[in-house]
Amino acid sequence: MRESTFDFSTTLGSAWFPAPVFTASGCASSGRELSQFFPLDSIGAVVTKSVMLKERLGRPTPRMAETPSGMLNSIGLQGPGIDAFLAKDVPWLVENNARVIVSIAGETVDEYGVLARRLRSVPGISAVEVNISCPNVDNRGLVFACDPESAKAVVDSVRRTLAGDLPIIVKLSPDVTNIAAIAKIVVDAGADALALINTLLGMVINTETMFPHLGGKTGGLSGPAIRPVAVRAIYQVHEALPTVPILGMGGVRTGRDAFEMILAGASGVSVGTASFGNPSAVIQVQNELETLLMSKGFNSVREAIGFAHRPAPGPSST
Amino acid sequence: MRESTFDFSTTLGSAWFPAPVFTASGCASSGRELSQFFPLDSIGAVVTKSVMLKERLGRPTPRMAETPSGMLNSIGLQGPGIDAFLAKDVPWLVENNARVIVSIAGETVDEYGVLARRLRSVPGISAVEVNISCPNVDNRGLVFACDPESAKAVVDSVRRTLAGDLPIIVKLSPDVTNIAAIAKIVVDAGADALALINTLLGMVINTETMFPHLGGKTGGLSGPAIRPVAVRAIYQVHEALPTVPILGMGGVRTGRDAFEMILAGASGVSVGTASFGNPSAVIQVQNELETLLMSKGFNSVREAIGFAHRPAPGPSST
Amino acid sequence: MGQYHQLLINVGEVVRHCKPGNFVAISVGGENSSLILRRAFAISRVSDRGEYGGTMELIVAPHGSGSRWLCAQEVGNSLDIIAPLGTPFGIPTAPVQALLVGGGYGSAPLFGLAEVLKSRGCRVDMILGASTVAKIYAPIEGKRSVNSLKIFTEDGSTGQMGKVTDLIPGLIADGQVDVIYSCGPMGMLSAISRITQGTDVVHQCAVEEAMACGVGICMTCVLPVRKEDGTISMLRSCIDGPVMDGALVAWELVGKNGMTP
Amino acid sequence: MGQYHQLLINVGEVVRHCKPGNFVAISVGGENSSLILRRAFAISRVSDRGEYGGTMELIVAPHGSGSRWLCAQEVGNSLDIIAPLGTPFGIPTAPVQALLVGGGYGSAPLFGLAEVLKSRGCRVDMILGASTVAKIYAPIEGKRSVNSLKIFTEDGSTGQMGKVTDLIPGLIADGQVDVIYSCGPMGMLSAISRITQGTDVVHQCAVEEAMACGVGICMTCVLPVRKEDGTISMLRSCIDGPVMDGALVAWELVGKNGMTP
Ligand SMILES: Cc1cc2nc3c(=O)[nH]c(=O)nc-3n(C[C@H](O)[C@H](O)[C@H](O)COP(=O)(O)OP(=O)(O)OC[C@H]3O[C@@H](n4cnc5c(N)ncnc54)[C@H](O)[C@@H]3O)c2cc1C
Ligand SMILES: Cc1cc2nc3c(=O)[nH]c(=O)nc-3n(C[C@H](O)[C@H](O)[C@H](O)COP(=O)(O)OP(=O)(O)OC[C@H]3O[C@@H](n4cnc5c(N)ncnc54)[C@H](O)[C@@H]3O)c2cc1C
Ligand SMILES: Cc1cc2nc3c(=O)[nH]c(=O)nc-3n(C[C@H](O)[C@H](O)[C@H](O)COP(=O)(O)O)c2cc1C
Numbered sequence A, B: 001m002r003e004s005t006f007d008f009s010t011t012l013g014s015a016w017f018p019a020p021v022f023t024a025s026g027c028a029s030s031g032r033e034l035s036q037f038f039p040l041d042s043i044g045a046v047v048t049k050s051v052m053l054k055e056r057l058g059r060p061t062p063r064m065a066e067t068p069s070g071m072l073n074s075i076g077l078q079g080p081g082i083d084a085f086l087a088k089d090v091p092w093l094v095e096n097n098a099r100v101i102v103s104i105a106g107e108t109v110d111e112y113g114v115l116a117r118r119l120r121s122v123p124g125i126s127a128v129e130v131n132i133s134c135p136n137v138d139n140r141g142l143v144f145a146c147d148p149e150s151a152k153a154v155v156d157s158v159r160r161t162l163a164g165d166l167p168i169i170v171k172l173s174p175d176v177t178n179i180a181a182i183a184k185i186v187v188d189a190g191a192d193a194l195a196l197i198n199t200l201l202g203m204v205i206n207t208e209t210m211f212p213h214l215g216g217k218t219g220g221l222s223g224p225a226i227r228p229v230a231v232r233a234i235y236q237v238h239e240a241l242p243t244v245p246i247l248g249m250g251g252v253r254t255g256r257d258a259f260e261m262i263l264a265g266a267s268g269v270s271v272g273t274a275s276f277g278n279p280s281a282v283i284q285v286q287n288e289l290e291t292l293l294m295s296k297g298f299n300s301v302r303e304a305i306g307f308a309h310r311p312a313p314g315p316s317s318t
Numbered sequence C, D: 001m002g003q004y005h006q007l008l009i010n011v012g013e014v015v016r017h018c019k020p021g022n023f024v025a026i027s028v029g030g031e032n033s034s035l036i037l038r039r040a041f042a043i044s045r046v047s048d049r050g051e052y053g054g055t056m057e058l059i060v061a062p063h064g065s066g067s068r069w070l071c072a073q074e075v076g077n078s079l080d081i082i083a084p085l086g087t088p089f090g091i092p093t094a095p096v097q098a099l100l101v102g103g104g105y106g107s108a109p110l111f112g113l114a115e116v117l118k119s120r121g122c123r124v125d126m127i128l129g130a131s132t133v134a135k136i137y138a139p140i141e142g143k144r145s146v147n148s149l150k151i152f153t154e155d156g157s158t159g160q161m162g163k164v165t166d167l168i169p170g171l172i173a174d175g176q177v178d179v180i181y182s183c184g185p186m187g188m189l190s191a192i193s194r195i196t197q198g199t200d201v202v203h204q205c206a207v208e209e210a211m212a213c214g215v216g217i218c219m220t221c222v223l224p225v226r227k228e229d230g231t232i233s234m235l236r237s238c239i240d241g242p243v244m245d246g247a248l249v250a251w252e253l254v255g256k257n258g259m260t261p
C-alpha cells in the first residue's frame, strides 16, 4: 500500500517517528497488553501512562462512567512509580522495538525535575511528555496546566534538567479560558512540542444512589464526544504558534478523525479511548490515515499539517 | 398522574414557575413553532432566543455540523432586534399564556443596559436571562463570560437598570478555567440566578474541502456529548454558592438527565438541542422528570435540588 | 435505481396532507444513536391506495452515516418520522407551460409535481441532469406524466453530454416556459436564477441547506432573501422553504461573511 | 429463563480456548452507537458440536441500554466480540470437594465449571441465590452436572427463604468443603470471604467491576489485593481476574478513599 514516494514519517522537536499515529497516555497501559493486537513497532510510538515518583494506588472504584459518545475516568494516576517503571516497562518496550514517549506527572514542581533527571540517561526513549493537566490528582486546586505560573515553573524545571537531551512535549488541559495563551507560556519556557488535549473535567450522577457516580466524584471526559473541542484547540494553538509541533488527541476513532487533526495543525495524533472499544484502533487509524493522505494527493504528512489554515479561495463569481 | 401533595413548582429568584422544565435560548426560536407540538403554558417557561439591540443577520451558512452525540452551531445571534421582538414575539407568547424569560445579548456593556431598560415595563415577562457567554459573536476576544471584569460590568449595568423589577439570570460559559469563581463575581454584582451552561467552543474540519466546515469557522458544541461537563459545572457552582438558584442545561434529553442536573444543584432545567431531534422533547422531559421525582419519594422539586451534595453514608461495615 | 435507494414508507392518513415540495425528517441510527439530528428527505410521491393505507416514497442517496443507515433498513422496520414539513411548490390556478428541472436525487419530488400540474392542464417539460448515469433518477412510470423528458450527464454516459442549464435559455427565448420548478444542488438553482433574471419566467426552486431541526426553531438552515425594499432577510429554508422564489434569493451572498440587513 | 435472556453465539474455533471463568467483551448499539464501550459477559457454556462449529452461551440480564440492545438482537445477526478474556477458575489437579455458589446471573459460568470439576472426579455441590425467583438462573440440564443443588431467594418465592451464605458455615464446619467457587454480586463474594477467613477453605471468586476495555489497558476495573508483605496492589480484574483469590482481596477497601500502597 505504502508507495515509495509517500513520506509517512513525522517529527516532534528533534524526535523522528516513522509514522504519525501514537497511543495516548493512560490508554495503552505500558504497551504490553496491546501487543497482542498489533506489533508495537508498526505504529509511530507508544506513549506510556503518566508515571509519578512513587508507587500510587489511585482513586477508588467506580473509576469509569460511560457517557454519550464518551466516558469519564478517574484513575487518579495509579502506577508503579518511576523506578519500577524504568526497571520493567521501558526495557520491555525497547526490546520490542517500540518507539517510546514517557509521560511524567508530579505532585510538585520539583518532582517533575526529579522525574526528568531519571529519564536523562535511559536508552531508547524518544521524548518526554509532561502531563501538567491531569484533573484527577487529589489537589484539584493545583492543576498545573490551569495556572500559567505553575505551568511555566514545571516546564522550566524539566527543561533545565533535560538540557536538550530529549524533546519535551507538554500536555495541556482544555479546561482553560485561553489555551493559546498557556501554549505560548510553556513554549517560551522551553517546550519543544505540545500535546492537545487532555480530558475535560466532567461528572455523572448516579440517579439510583443519587450521589456522584465516580469514586473520585469528578472525572476526565474523553472519546468522540470531545473531538470538536480538541480540533478547535489544535486549530487555535497552531494559528497562534505555527512552528510548534502539536501531538493531537481527543476522540480520534478513524483515519478521518486523525486527518482532521492534522489539517487543523497536528504533526502526530494519539488514539486513546477508541482503543477501549477496539483494541486494534491505533493501527487501524494509522492505516486509514495513510490511505486518506495518499488519496488526497499529499506526498507526505508534512504537507498536510495545518492545511486547513491556508487562505480560502476567492469568490468564484463576481 | 400529578398528586395533589406533590409540588412540581420552582423559583428562580423572585420568579415562580409551575414546573421546572424550560426551553433553552436559541433552541425554541420565539416559541411559536413549538406550540404545534405541545401547549406552551404546560411547561415551566419559554426562554427566547437571545435578542440584540438591532436586527442581525448572523453568520453565513453552513451554520451547523453534527458531531458524535452533539452538534456545533454558529448562528451568530441572528434576530429581529429588540423592538420588533417586543412588538411581535412577546405579546404572542403572553397571549398564549406562556411564562416568558427573555434572553438578551449585547455587543457592549452599555447595550446590555439599554436592552434591560426596554424590558422593564413590558408586561408578562418573568425574568431576564443575560447571555454573556455566546462564543459566536464576531469579536471573540470579547466574550464577556470569559473575562471576570467584563462579566461584572455587564451584570452591574443590567442590575442598575432593572433595580429589582425582574430577576436577573446570568448565563455562563463553560470555557473558563474556574467557573465557580466567575459565578461568584456575577452573583456579587447582583445576579439573582445563574444559567449553566452555554455551548463549548468547538470546530469541525470538512475533510472534503479541507477547510473549517462552519461559515463562522468555530461553533458552539451542544447536545448529550456535553452533559458531563454541564453536570460538573452545576455541581461545582452549587457547592460554592448553595443558595444561588441555577437553571441547568447542556445535553438534557430525558427525565433522567433533568433529574441528574437537579440532584447536582439546578432549580430548573432547560432543554435545547434535544428539541431538534424531537420537537416534543421539552414536554416529554418534564413528564418523565415528574414521574421520576415522585417515584423516588420526593414531595417537591425543592427537596431534590442539590441532593447529591448530602453527606455520604458512613461505612456499613467496620 | 442507479445509486439511489427507493424507500416506501407506510404513513397512513398523513399522505392527505403531503404536497409536492414537502419533505420529511427522519431519526437515524436507532435507539442508542450518536447521530442526534434528523435527516431531511424530499417526498417523492405519495399514494393512498397502498395495502395498509397511505404510503410515501423517498429517493435516498447513500451518502454518509445517516442515509446509509436508512438504506440498510429492512422491510417492516419502523421509522421515527415527522411529515409533512415545509412550504410546497406553488401550483398555478390557470394552465401554464411548466419546465421542471432536476439535478441528481433532486428530481425525486418533480414527478409527483408533474402529475399535479398535468391534472391542472399544464404543459410539463422536464430536464434532468447529473454528473453521470448512475446519479440520474428517472423512473420509467414517471415519464408518463410529462410531455417531454431530456436527460443530461456531464460525462455523457446517458442522454446528452452537458448541463441541464444548457437548454433553458433557448426554451425561454422561444416562449415555451412560464414557470420553472427546480430541485437540485445549489449551484444549479442559482444558475437557473441567473438565466431567468430579467425575464418574465417565475422560478420556484426547492433549496437544500443543512437543517438541524426541520421545524423552524434552530436557525441553521437560513438563506439570504431580498425583501421588497432591497434589504436582506435570512429566511429559514425549513419553513419559509424549501420552495422559494429563485428571483428573491440573494445567491451571491450564500455562505458569505459580513452581511448586513 | 426468568428475567434472563440466553444468547447462543457462533464463534467457531475460539471455543477451544474458552475455560470456565473466562468472559467476552461485546460491542453494543450498532454502527453509529453512542455506547462506545464494550460490555463484558461471563461465558456460561461452550460447545463445539454446534451445526456450524463452536458455539458459546451467554446469560444476559436486560438491565441498561447495552444489555437491552443485545437481548433485542435477532437470530442471524452478527456481533463484534472479543473472546476469551480474563483469568479462568483454577481447576484442582486432584479430586476435591467443591462448593459452587452463584448469585443472580452469576450462576451462569458455574454450570460449565461443574462439568469440568466432575470430569476431574470432584464432588460438586451448588448453592444459588437471588432476591426473587425470576432472578434465579438454573437450567434444568445444569442439574445433571452437580451432586446437589440448593436454591435460596430473599423473598422465598422459590427454594428456601434466605441467603446463599446461610448454609456455608455449617458445610465448612462439617468438613464438606475444600474449595468454594463463587460468582455474583460483590456483597456476596465478600461475605463468603469473611466466612472462609481462618479456615482452610480456598475461595476462588469471579468478581465484577465496571470495565472500560476488558484487555488491561485502562485501569478502571481494579480491586485492592493484598500482597505477601501485607501491602496493597490495585489489580486489574479483567486480566488478573475476574477470578481472584477471595482471601487476598481487601474487600473492606473496595471503593474507599485514601488508600496507600
Ligand atoms: C429539504 C431537504 C431535502 C432533502 N432531500 C433529499 C432526498 O430526497 N434524497 C436524499 O438522498 N437526500 C436528501 N437530502 C439530504 C439528506 O437530508 C442528508 O443530508 C443526506 O442524506 C446526508 O446525510 P448523511 O447522514 O448520510 O450524511 P452525513 O454527512 O453523515 O450528514 C451529516 C450532517 O450533515 C447534513 N448534510 C450533509 N449533506 C447535506 C446536504 N447535501 N444537504 C443538507 N444537509 C446535509 C446532514 O443532514 C447531517 O446533519 C435533503 C436535504 C434537505 C435539507
Ligand atoms: C467480568 C464481567 C462479567 C459479566 N457477566 C455478565 C453476565 O454473564 N450477564 C450479565 O447480564 N451481565 C454481566 N456483566 C455485566 C455487563 O457487563 C453489563 O455491565 C450489564 O449488562 C449492564 O450493561 P448495560 O449497558 O445494559 O447497562 P448500563 O447501565 O447502560 O451500563 C453503563 C456502563 O456501566 C457498566 N456497568 C453497569 N452495570 C455494571 C455492573 N453491574 N458491573 C460492571 N459494569 C457495569 C457497563 O459495562 C457500561 O459500561 C458482567 C460484567 C463483568 C465486568
Ligand atoms: C482511562 C484513561 C486514563 C488516562 N490517563 C492519562 C494519563 O495517565 N496521563 C495523561 O496525560 N493523560 C491520560 N489520559 C488522557 C488521554 O491521554 C487523552 O488525552 C484523552 O483521553 C483524550 O483522548 P481520547 O479521547 O482519544 O481518549 C487518560 C485517559 C483515559 C480515558
Ligand SMILES: Cc1cc2nc3c(=O)[nH]c(=O)nc-3n(C[C@H](O)[C@H](O)[C@H](O)COP(=O)(O)O)c2cc1C
Residues within 6 Å of the ligand: B024, B025, B026, B027, B049, B050, B073, B075, B077, B103, B131, B134, B171, B197, B198, B199, B220, B221, B222, B223, B224, B226, B249, B250, B251, B252, B270, B271, B272, B273, B274, C218, C219
Ligand atoms: C442552535 C443553537 C442556538 C443557540 N442560541 C443561543 C442563544 O441565542 N443564546 C444563548 O444564551 N444560548 C444559545 N444556545 C445555547 C443553548 O441555550 C444551551 O445553553 C446549549 O445549547 C446547551 O444546551 P443543550 O445541549 O440542551 O442544547 C444555542 C444553542 C444552539 C444549539
Ligand code: FES
Residues within 6 Å of the ligand: C210, C211, C212, C213, C214, C215, C216, C217, C218, C219, C220, C221, C222, C236, C237, C238, C239
Ligand atoms: S432547520 Fe431548524 S430552523 Fe430550519
Ligand code: FES
Residues within 6 Å of the ligand: D210, D211, D212, D213, D214, D215, D216, D217, D218, D219, D220, D221, D222, D236, D237, D238, D239
Ligand atoms: S477493563 Fe481496562 S484494565 Fe481492566
